[in-house]
Amino acid sequence: MSRKSPWLVPYGPDPDARTRVVVFPHAGGSASFFRHWAQHLGPGFAVQAVQYPGRENRLAEPLVPAMAQLAQGVAEALADGPADPRETVFFGHSMGAAVAYETLRLLEARGSGSVTRLCVSGRELRAPGEPAAPAVRDDEQLMASMARLGGTRSAVLDDPELREMVLGIVRNDYLLIDTYRPDPGAQPLRADVLALTGDRDPQVDLGRIDAWASVTTGAYARHVFPGGHFYLTDHAPRLLRLVTGGRTAG
Known part of the structure; x- marks a missing residue:
């Protein structure tokens, strides 16, 4: 795999550690959201954060408004070059959970077996025929949604130029995830699945999160943390012990 992939x-x-944790950001998020995670992992672990087009070091690139195109791009980056034999864990938060799932589907369809665990955080598995959520396009609606979920610093929204850029990214990502539905005929994953959420997440119904068990022939488990949609910012060491099967240093 090319280490220089954008x-x-x-x-x-x-970066050459024996186990890698590949992390997928939420709607409006970027790779740097996970920049502190490596400090909670011991020797032998590498963190690779997915950077979606149109943000941070890829700011000049067009945003991707469709799940299939986004997952294809990530899968190609991970599969680029010689086969990587390292054990890999996927962790996706919110929109990132769906991107991680679709990326893993593509990789397993190519015969890859390096990803042993898919961790889906802060997201239910929507039914294939479930109606799309109402479109959120107005800036005030977008800012209200972001404030309700947390995770975006108020200073960003107070700066007109930053706010315009962030709202454009969030609008794109909301469109992507609101129009996405899993393929009802998808081949079940071989990797284990771990579902994670906060007990006060307004976007997750605890009664529906276990639908993730249906996407795999491997083991399934779930864990509920105290907190809201961005519970993970307060529980990173404990969360990573679950994600890595208890093998972190923390």
């Missing part, structure tokens, strides 16, 4: 941002001192 799709993947490495964090931590050991």
Whole structure:
């Protein structure tokens, strides 16, 4: 795999570690959201954060408004070059959970077995025929939604230029995730699945999160943390122990 791919941002001192944790950001998010995660992992772990087009080091590139195109881009970056034999764990938060799932589907269809666990955070598995959510296009609606979920610093929204840029990214990502539905005929994954959420997340119904068990022939488990949609910012060490099967240093 090429380490210079714009799709993947490495964090931590050991990019060649025996186990890698590939992390997928939320709607409106970017790779740097996960920049501190490597400090919670011991030797032998590498963090690679997916960088979607149109943000940070890829700011000049057009945003991607369709799930199939986005997942294809990530899958190609991960599959580029010689086969990577390292054990890999996927972690996706909110929109990133769906991107991680679709990326893993593509990789497994190519015969890859390096991803042993898919961790889906802060997102239900929507039914294929479920109606699309009402479109959110007005700036005030977007800002209200972001404030309700948290995760965006108020200073960003107070700066007119930053606000315009961020709202454009969020509008694109909301369109992407609101129009996405999983393929009802999808081949089940071989990787284990771990579902994670906060107990006060306004976007997640605890009664529906276990639908993720249906996407795999492997093991399934779920864990509920105290907190809202961005519970993970307060529980990173404990969360990463679950994500890595208890093998972190923290």
